[in-house]
Amino acid sequence: MPYDPSAFPPFAVTVDLVVLTVRRHALCALAVRRGEPPFQGRWALPGGFVRADEDLSQAAARELAEETGLRAHDPAVPAQDNGAHLEQLATYGDPKRDPRMRVVSVAHLALAPDLPAPRAGGDASNARWAPVDELLKQGGYGRDGEPVAPLAFDHAQILADGVERARSKIEYSSLATAFCPTEFTVGELRRVYEAVWGVALDPRNFHRKVTGTPGFLVPTGGTTTRQGGRPAQLFRAGGATLLNPPMLRPEV
Amino acid sequence: MPYDPSAFPPFAVTVDLVVLTVRRHALCALAVRRGEPPFQGRWALPGGFVRADEDLSQAAARELAEETGLRAHDPAVPAQDNGAHLEQLATYGDPKRDPRMRVVSVAHLALAPDLPAPRAGGDASNARWAPVDELLKQGGYGRDGEPVAPLAFDHAQILADGVERARSKIEYSSLATAFCPTEFTVGELRRVYEAVWGVALDPRNFHRKVTGTPGFLVPTGGTTTRQGGRPAQLFRAGGATLLNPPMLRPEV
DNA sequence: GTGTTTATCGTCAAGCAGACGACTATGATC
DNA sequence: GATCATAGTCGTCTGCTTGACGATAAACAC
Numbered sequence: 001m002p003y004d005p006s007a008f009p010p011f012a013v014t015v016d017l018v019v020l021t022v023r024r025h026a027l028c029a030l031a032v033r034r035g036e037p038p039f040q041g042r043w044a045l046p047g048g049f050v051r052a053d054e055d056l057s058q059a060a061a062r063e064l065a066e067e068t069g070l071r072a073h074d075p076a077v078p079a080q081d082n083g084a085h086l087e088q089l090a091t092y093g094d095p096k097r098d099p100r101m102r103v104v105s106v107a108h109l110a111l112a113p114d115l116p117a118p119r120a121g122g123d124a125s126n127a128r129w130a131p132v133d134e135l136l137k138q139g140g141y142g143r144d145g146e147p148v149a150p151l152a153f154d155h156a157q158i159l160a161d162g163v164e165r166a167r168s169k170i171e172y173s174s175l176a177t178a179f180c181p182t183e184f185t186v187g188e189l190r191r192v193y194e195a196v197w198g199v200a201l202d203p204r205n206f207h208r209k210v211t212g213t214p215g216f217l218v219p220t221g222g223t224t225t226r227q228g229g230r231p232a233q234l235f236r237a238g239g240a241t242l243l244n245p246p247m248l249r250p251e252v
Numbered sequence: 253m254p255y256d257p258s259a260f261p262p263f264a265v266t267v268d269l270v271v272l273t274v275r276r277h278a279l280c281a282l283a284v285r286r287g288e289p290p291f292q293g294r295w296a297l298p299g300g301f302v303r304a305d306e307d308l309s310q311a312a313a314r315e316l317a318e319e320t321g322l323r324a325h326d327p328a329v330p331a332q333d334n335g336a337h338l339e340q341l342a343t344y345g346d347p348k349r350d351p352r353m354r355v356v357s358v359a360h361l362a363l364a365p366d367l368p369a370p371r372a373g374g375d376a377s378n379a380r381w382a383p384v385d386e387l388l389k390q391g392g393y394g395r396d397g398e399p400v401a402p403l404a405f406d407h408a409q410i411l412a413d414g415v416e417r418a419r420s421k422i423e424y425s426s427l428a429t430a431f432c433p434t435e436f437t438v439g440e441l442r443r444v445y446e447a448v449w450g451v452a453l454d455p456r457n458f459h460r461k462v463t464g465t466p467g468f469l470v471p472t473g474g475t476t477t478r479q480g481g482r483p484a485q486l487f488r489a490g491g492a493t494l495l496n497p498p499m500l501r502p503e504v
Numbered sequence: 505g506t507g508t509t510t511a512t513c514g515t516c517a518a519g520c521a522g523a524c525g526a527c528t529a530t531g532a533t534c
Numbered sequence: 535g536a537t538c539a540t541a542g543t544c545g546t547c548t549g550c551t552t553g554a555c556g557a558t559a560a561a562c563a564c
Contacts, residue, residue: 007301008264008265008301009301009302009303009304010262010263010264011262011263011264011265011302011356012260012262012263013260013263013265013345013356049259049260049261050261050263050345050356051261052261052347052354053347054347055345055346055347056343056344056345056356088342088343090340091308091340091343091358092308093265093302093307093308093358094307095304095305095306095307102304104263104265104302104308104356104358106343106345106356185510185511186511186512187510187511202553202554202555203510203511203512204511204512204513204514204554204555204556205552205553205554205555207511207512207513208512208513208552209551209552211512212551225510225560225561225562227509227510227511228508228509228510228561228562229508229509229510229511229560229561229562230509230510230511230512230559230560230561231510231511231560231561232510232511232512233511233512245551248552250553437541437542438542438543439541439542454522454523454524455541455542455543456523456524456525456542456543456544456545457521457522457523457524459542459543459544460521460543460544460545461520461521463543477529477530477531477541479540479541479542480530480531480532480539480540480541481529481530481531481539481540481541481542482528482529482530482540482541482542482543483529483530483541483542484541484542484543485542485543497520500521502522
């Protein structure tokens with residue numbers, strides 16, 4: 001059977017981004033306000049069409065840079081901290097997920113430290129970091145009492161999947177360091193785990209665990225006191241990507 | 253900005269299947285022989301175009317049924333064994349992955365017990381179960397001394413990703429039972445782990461572990477002697493999907 | 505100095521994992 | 535039928551990890 005362009009239905013392919021960070025002890029995601037129908041005025045995940053000559057990961061990295069200014073981490077330079085962590089999450093292709101046409105969206109998950117301020121095409125009012133519980137609270141009310149509309153399209157599902165991926169992945173990988181600046185303390189790393197998992201961890205056992213896991217942390221020699229209290233040692237992420245033994249999420 | 257069909261490039265969207273089973277102590281994958289260019293005559297993963305009105309998981313289930321006769325497991329009936337396990341794996345969209353046109357493939361992973369014989373459109377010579385090491389052995393020689401051509405397209409990468417997913421997922425989930433018939437013995441389950449991981453496990457510690465993990469196995473009361481030796485108790489898969497504590501893959 | 509905060513080290517008991525001995529129940533072989 | 539081989543099942547022991555928590559250290563605020 002020769003190649004017949006009419007033999008398959010045409011699809012639009014997009015990438016959507018779940019960009020997570022930890023701000024003020026809460027796991028937050030980047031949301032942008034839609035400027036056009038459908039779902040005009042509603043919050044959504046950042047994303048856009050994949051271009052004709054682009055790989056999926058390239059498209060995701062481009063969108064991430066456009067929305068946040070973050071460069072994606074180059075997997076070829078693992079030891080070096082040259083940007084945010086970016087990985088493919090899952091693909092969503094319900095025929096009715098976009099009322100305009102048949103769109104298949106390849107969602108990606110990005111983890112970033114707190115630093116950057118949102119910038120959606122230069123217009124800051126159309127992009128914000130929002131706590132994920134707030135974004136996922138369907139039909140509830142935000143911290144300011146305003147009613148919260150659910151995210152556009154199936155983005156609530158995508159965000160929930162991304163959060164779940166992040167929660168489970170910091171158990172057995174060193175990914176939690178992607179939420180930290182280049183140099184960080186054990187306490188800062190612990191607060192990342194606490195924010196992502198939504199639990200309190202024992203500082204003493206946590207310290208013993210992470211410093212005892214080979215390849216997880218390497219001391220830089222410096223110390224800091226930016227948290228108040230006794231100065232803490234500074235660390236960088238070690239070469240290990242898989243943690244053995246893994247971090248254990250406390251019982252549900 | 254109104255909807256403009258020319259604003260995005262059209263893609264073809266396919267599903268490809270990594271169907272794994274355990275045969276004769278080896279992890280095997282379903283391969284089909286391509287009957288048309290490109291890669292005519294080469295082995296490939298089964299798959300096909302997503303139809304215009306189909307969800308991705310529906311398309312994957314349809315292809316699985318067409319190629320193997322297996323029904324996909326309905327997630328709404330978790331305790332019941334009504335088919336093979338099927339889950340989305342990852343999406344592959346390199347612009348050059350198909351020389352004919354821009355194709356994005358949403359790969360799925362299926363795990364099945366040994367029973368079914370391949371049937372690719374009724375022609376058995378164009379479908380076979382092949383050990384995954386053989387399919388992934390680039391440019392080597394098969395067990396029969398024949399030279400082995402690498403899989404078509406990027407299917408070697410997809411298969412490798414699927415195998416890795418299966419290897420890690422049987423650690424912390426009860427998915428290994430998807431490789432077993434409805435009723436099975438602890439020894440049969442152990443041989444699944446040994447085949448998928450490619451290691452030897454201590455029968456005594458394995459027995460203690462799986463029978464001690466709550467929700468993993470439920471005894472049916474029957475026994476069997478089909479393996480020779482002392483009769484073994486028969487079990488069904490329990491309700492648990494996540495294993496706590498997980499099975500531990502021995503050191504590399 | 506005193507109190508507060510955070511970091512870090514130590515101790516102890518419970519539980520789990522790996523190594524491996526021992527026993528059991530079947531079929532195969534002589 | 536005795537013996538052997540095979541596979542399944544139960545125990546034991548030892549070392550390591552974990553979770554709970556006491557104790558000490560080093561900063562800052564007053």
